[in-house]
Amino acid sequence: MAVCGEYIRSQFPTIDDDLYQYVEGILDSSKEDFEDGDEIYEAIGEVLHEVADKPENEVRKICEKLLEMLKDANGEKDGSNKRKKNGVNKVLNAPVHLGSMAATLEAQVEQIKSIWVTTRDDAMKVDAKKLEKAEAKLQQKQEKRVGNESAANRNTPSMSQGIETASASQMTSKKDSRLETKGGSNRTQDIRIENFDVAYGDRVLLQGADLTLAFGRRYGLVGRNGLGKTTLLRMISANHLRIPSHIRVLHVEQEVAGDETSALESVLGCDQERSTLLSREAELQAAIEKEGSSGAGDSLGEELAKVYEAMRLAEVDKAPARASAILSGLGFSVERQAWPTKAFSGGWRMRLALARALFSKPDLLLLDEPTNMLDIKAILWLEKYLQNWPTTLLVVSHDRNFLDTVPTDILYLRGQKIESYRGNYDQFSKTKTERERNQQREFEAQQAKRAHVQEFIDRFRYNANRASSVQSKIKMLEKLPELKPMEKESEVTLRFPEVESLSPPILQLNEVSFRYEGVADNSYIFTGVNLTATLQSRICIVGENGAGKTTLLKIITGTLSPTQGTVHVHRNLKFGYFSQHHVDQLDMRVCSVELLQNHFPGKPVEEYRRMLGSFGVSGDLALQTINSLSGGQKSRVAFALMCAAMPNFLVLDEPTNHLDIESIEALGKALNAYQGGVILVSHDERLIRMVCKELWVCGNGSVHCMEGGFDEYRKIIEKELEA
Template sequence: MMETVDRRKLEKAEAKLKAKQEKRSGQKDESPDTNGTLVTATASQVTNRKDIKQDDAGTNRSRDIRIEKFDVAFGNRVLLKEADLLLSFGRRYGFVGRNGVGKSTLLRMISSKQLRIQSHFSILHVEQEVAGDETRAVDSVLECDELRSRLLKEERELNEKIHSTSPGSSDPKLSARLSQVYTQLEAIEADKAPARAAMILSGLGFTSEMQVQETKKFSGGWRMRIALARALFSKPDLLLLDEPTNMLDMKAILWLEDYLQEWPTTLLVVSHDKQFLREVASDIIYLHSQRIDAYKGNYDKFTQTKEEKMKNQIREYEAQMQFRAHAMVFINKFRYNAKRASLVQSKLKQLEKLPELKPVVREPDVTFRFPADVDKLSPPIIQLDEVGFHYSPGKTIFTSVDLSANLESRICIVGDNGSGKTTLLKLIQSQLSPTSGICHIHRNLRIGYFSQHHVEQMDLNKNAIEVCAARYPGKHVEEYRSILGGFGVTGELATRAVSSLSGGQKSRVAFAIMCMANPNFFILDEPTNHLDIETVEGLGNALNKFKGGVILVSHDESLIRMVCKELWVCGSGTVKAMEGGIDAYKKMVEKEFALQK
């Protein structure tokens, strides 16, 4: 029997759990609307009474997760309506859809159990960075195994009690219990846990020295990596990842792709990285038009099947429209002909029995409008001759850098985190001066810089027009609207508080601001972090049309292949151009992995 769950009763029953989760994460699934009023995501669902009874009795041991007939809304905006979600055990699901359709919201709904899921499932959502304290990075990962930690603590306590008593007078029950603890520790291979934790941290870029550093000494990005390492180590029944590649360099992404291909439980990952989805996903879940569609296969299979499905739907719709039109011509012609009355009635009944088909609407292509006319400059534009740099003596970032760029350049900078990519960008923008060598920048070069931390540079209480006006005052409102419109921030979006925009929409505002000074050279630092797949493609197309130069710091392989003709590799205390591009770099990284194994 199916019934609609009483949300009030359900929320009351789960209030304590939800409060603890919100206190732990410090974040609710909410944001201000255009008037500054707090808007919260809400959910309702239809559940099976039999399943509820089995779950309450602890007899439901299904390994598949099924959430049926549920709705999700964000304020007055409906994100999902009568949706179904089935996650089969052991499958790796890539979760895709346009920015703002509700992917991240749904992940939070699942992890907080606002959507009812069988209670025996362990769910881990990697969303918040670990707290910075005195705990060492490797110990923070090991602490995830609560059973191991509990058994080790009990082992210490038992040994202390046994050794505190005089020989021959210890309680035999203590020794018996200690033997049981040793057996349990051996069964869970507790002795192998430190090596496994170290292997995961190493794959995510932590050196041996970093693994024993206290978590409070790491930046937010590195603490997010520790949170990811904890999740990979603990192996929950359902692992939820939201754009995990945002925090990783390319080397760590390649390691993560390899590691997740052997993931033993169920994985649901939101990602804009097509190559990552090709390597990791066994299935694709597509969120669009307030519903969820499931597809077997990786991202390439999904795009092929989706396109075929759309073509079939278009043919079916057109065939029905054609049949309806022919039928109506016959009906209108013989409506008042008594001899043809039965045929008219037959045609009417046929029309009534036809399924209601809605016209197929393709999602529009994403287009960005970068400045069409840029000032031409005579070389050299950017020239680095024997450049070296150090922040303090003895801590050299790089030496002997010889590189150049012009207005036709399409360069991608790659390298491990901490290898000097950000320092190189600051030298090119004259924010730093080299400690040796010469860095020549053309005096008429106007650089448009997109920072991966662009959100921190915006007043989130202002709307997009006001944010643009604050950076470049004195223009007419329609001029700001025109520039924002070139990046899809139109109509009501332009007048909403920036805090209420999705991550991808905030990035679009940042692109608009970047273009207001009509630059002739772009430096883009991780521009894809908050963009959906279609928007990344739109960005790539726009960069290919741009008449100025481009330097890109990115780990998105699809964008690199689409745009970049040259690769600069930071590492080993220098920066060098690499022949062979991204394929050569990947082979180099894979060779390093092989040596580590």
């Protein structure tokens, strides 16, 4: 090993002691196992590339030389030469008894843990402390390299709070590590995460799962609430699951911090290359003005010309227009694009975070429910924009129309695994149904065959003439693969309480106008509103964000009083109001049963469980703390809390924000079966089409009922987007 050590020092004079001992330890512990130079390259090639920036072929030659030195040290080379020179053949002194050898081998099988891996003596292992120090240095260098990537990645907030109780583990191999080789040619943009586990607390969400993301494809991640979709995105973005370090990942999860930077400049600031080129251009311009026509000025001019060429290739001049177009599509007017980021509410800052992500174009973009913060017009724009997304997209969404429009593939979480399907959600639904039907048919056919064969065995078990046939049938049964029946996911059912009918008039708005007093903009949000509703009403209110939809709901429920006009409400009308922030206002420290007890004391526990069971919160789920529930499960608890007061008119503001597709479908059916009135603010096109019979459009200072319903409204929006 001394000769190998001197050779490594001569080829890599800058190698530090820790890395040198790490490499030497690997060579020493595995010197008898290496069969060719490629195996040595797999073991230490990555470390050698980190020490010195040598081409791959040169490092491979060094590894070949190390292999020859190791063989010389073992005496294999000399011994083989002697045998060749002397021509000596080894003669057995006694015959070999193969039977006894087989018995000996069989006795040793128990000592072998795997065909491929055998245990070694601890003395042959690498020093753990040295290995840890060497790997820590490698990690520091890797983090330093990653730190030089775009500002979009660096400005992404830490995910530590969101995954403080989550964990991930992944089996890796030497082949995986070669993807990270600095001097290697493997710079693929495809992502393969194999055999990984994800847990949240004591609960295992994914086990032995595989995830493959091909570059340039758009993946929709779907599955029931609470299965770990959001947790998986956080694990990927926080680098808890291994992906190649050259792939830039951006997860849109937290809103942009508010400061004096304008919305437009905040988006432009994501492009680090643009910022660097503009800064260098300004420095060179100032230096040239200072140097004048001297020789130094000529060299500066040449460098400035190179900067201009780089700016042309990077299309720096087109960046402001592209950023402005993205902001405009997400609802930022030209005037608002000049506002400082601190002037926007949380919802608008989330839109700004989405705009920054779309502008920076990371290699892998992770979106978690991007439509939650958008109105219908912005959703239609985003759908169209993402259809031409150039890199890889992984999006969690429960908007059925969005999933039918954007994804090229669907990833389905079920049974702690990820199933991959080609096509949009509609194609996925058909393929999944057919696959489940075929699986069930195959299981039933096998069960019928088993029963038929078993009947033959039972009938002729004690018949000596049929003994050979019976044994043959028994062996056939043993060889049959064990198929499992298709486990259907439990159907989601939501049930609103039964209510008594009321005689009209139920709800009337007469010449209602409203404005907020004491604010800078004292103009009316809407004026002259004349609308009516009954217990048979299924009304949806649509309009751009900020048009006054939520304000109108608060006037209807009596939370706000109109500035002008009157609201007539039946004296026995009882509203159930579900606000956008209803879920966030729940007491997260208690379980669902305790929450209902605190708000409606005096009822038996069975009654609280019945209320929760009406919205799919049953069993142990009702006894978990609300903080541990998924977003959709919290929404169901909020529904149960709202309905515990037995309302006969539901006013729902964005109720689908955290619900999965099956729950949204169940909500639509439940609202259709409900005997009371419904006024709904939603951007989920499928729910609107399922439930609503009347469309109120809020915008341009008024609220009016639109003839033609949602189809007519969508046509108007599409014309505006085309213009």
